[in-house]
Amino acid sequence: MSNIAFLGLGAMGARMAARLIKSGHQVTVWNRTSAAAEALVAIGARQAATPKEAAVGADFVMAMVRDDDASRQIWLDPHTGALAGMSAGAMAIESSTLTPQWVQALGQQVTARGLAFLEAPVSGSRPQAEAGQLIYLVGGEQQVLEQAKPILMATGSAIHHVGTPGHGALTKLATNALLGIQVTALAEIIGVLQRNGADVPTVLGAIAGTSVWAPVANYLASSMVNEQFAPQFPIGLLEKDFGYAIQAAGAVEQVPTMAAARKIFQQAIAQGLGEQNMTGVVTLFKADSHA
Structure with missing residues (x-):
């Protein structure tokens, strides 16, 4: 099983993280308001103080946040951002609903650091997230998607590869x-x-x-x-x-x-x-x- 960092524990993120934990993965979680992590910690998650801390040692770092600004902050902040904590061989998976332009820019930043990148926004709402029935709309390289499939299928029921980064958005x-x-x-x-x-x-x-x-x-x-x-x-x-x-x-x-x-x-x-x-x-x- 994989070591996964999950960033953003809103209505969707919390349910997705819970599915990953129940699937046997080691999950470290972070949220802007720390109280949102309590229920996940109770079922086995580790809580991190920053996205950077959560990303240290993770095989996969997943994000589910509100918008471009939140995504930019959690990934690229020079002091607390997840990219600063990721190790060689790790993969960044961005599942938030964002603009294509930002997804492309983020992908360039990730790959420039020698890391793998996949955008994987989802179709489905809270009941589907809770049941592991999300539909992934993926942008990225096929070989990167193949590596991520076991993680995505822990929370989803279908994966559609629609093109390069930005096309998922x-x-x-x-x-x-x-x-x-x-x-x-x-x-x-x-x-x-x-x-x-x-x-x-x-x-x-x-x-x-x-x-x-x-x-x-x-x-x-x-x-x-x-x-x-x-x-x-x-x-x-x-x-x-x-x-x-x-x-x-x-x-x-x-x-x-x-x-x-x-x-x-x-x-x-x-x-x-x-x-x-x-x-x-x-x-x-x-x-x-x-x-």
């Missing part, structure tokens, strides 16, 4: 943009149905029997109709991903549908809904809403 941003657009479209449709006095579950059930209904729509519709907004993929994070996707497009004019959907998420954040599940945007379109 593009694939993840495209996936999340498509998801976010479906969320806003379904929220608007539910609002229309309510305003016209329709039996919403009955109408949605009929639509679900047609070819236009996407598999994820079952979950989205159920969450919206039943007002179950406990966070699995929070509104604030999906809005961030829309921003990264639009940045990758180069201009808002190139992605008008993404830009319009992002405005809905921004409106929800402005109304204090940023920590709710993404499906909480339906609140903006309820029959009694003036949005």
